[in-house]
Amino acid sequence: MNISYDTPQLDMVLDALANQKRRGIIHDLSLQPATVGQLARNHDLTLPAIHKHIRTLENAKLIIRKKAGRTNFVVLDGGTLGLAQNWITQYHVTWGNPQATLDNYISRMQA
Amino acid sequence: MNISYDTPQLDMVLDALANQKRRGIIHDLSLQPATVGQLARNHDLTLPAIHKHIRTLENAKLIIRKKAGRTNFVVLDGGTLGLAQNWITQYHVTWGNPQATLDNYISRMQA
DNA sequence: ATTAAAGTTAACTCATTGGTTAACTTTATG
């Protein structure tokens, strides 16, 4: 029962990834850092709208932000994705055809 | 711009994973198939409640369901998690300290 | 033939989310 893997941060990370716009932002940031305003323009979002996404990503520690003057720069912290990757890897098993497994299981249960 | 990776199914998969109860269900099913009722008891959920989670997982093709008499058996389709894994792997790069990368980027921008 | 079990469906509630506009703060520029 490896439930200890399911931490609040994993929860925040997966929550952050469950949104196409935020995944788009992550994609952008995987190429290079950017400012909040650049990301807004790049994704057709108003500043308040992008601000919320940025905060969601920041809370999950998927990005790091730094203020320089009045400009806010943002960088991807790709390492944090490892949390999600680890969780998924645990369950991403492919041995066997699930259909067949299920049929087999049902047969056994009925016997 | 590898946006083609961001398919409706990926969206459904990540959405399904962004919920602790559903991740718990996946964990259970990684050990063995189960019935809808067993999952409900196992996760302190009423039948209508678990039914919605099951449907979410089924729509994402993370599980396969089969009816035997009045009992509904469910099995994990672990392969589908590969979709999420692939997406994450694209961006799970760890070269370099993001802090340093950001500082460096800001310096270059200001020059 | 009744009754119970296992789900499903429908209708509803409450909280959360993603977006909006408007007002504000801080930093830069003419």
Add this chain to the structure above:
DNA sequence: CATAAAGTTAACCAATGAGTTAACTTTAAT
């Protein structure tokens, strides 16, 4: 100094999500 730029914050709104209870269907058991 006045104005604009770059964000932030607050207040609001519509849609979605996760849960509920109640009614229903289908299959099994007495």
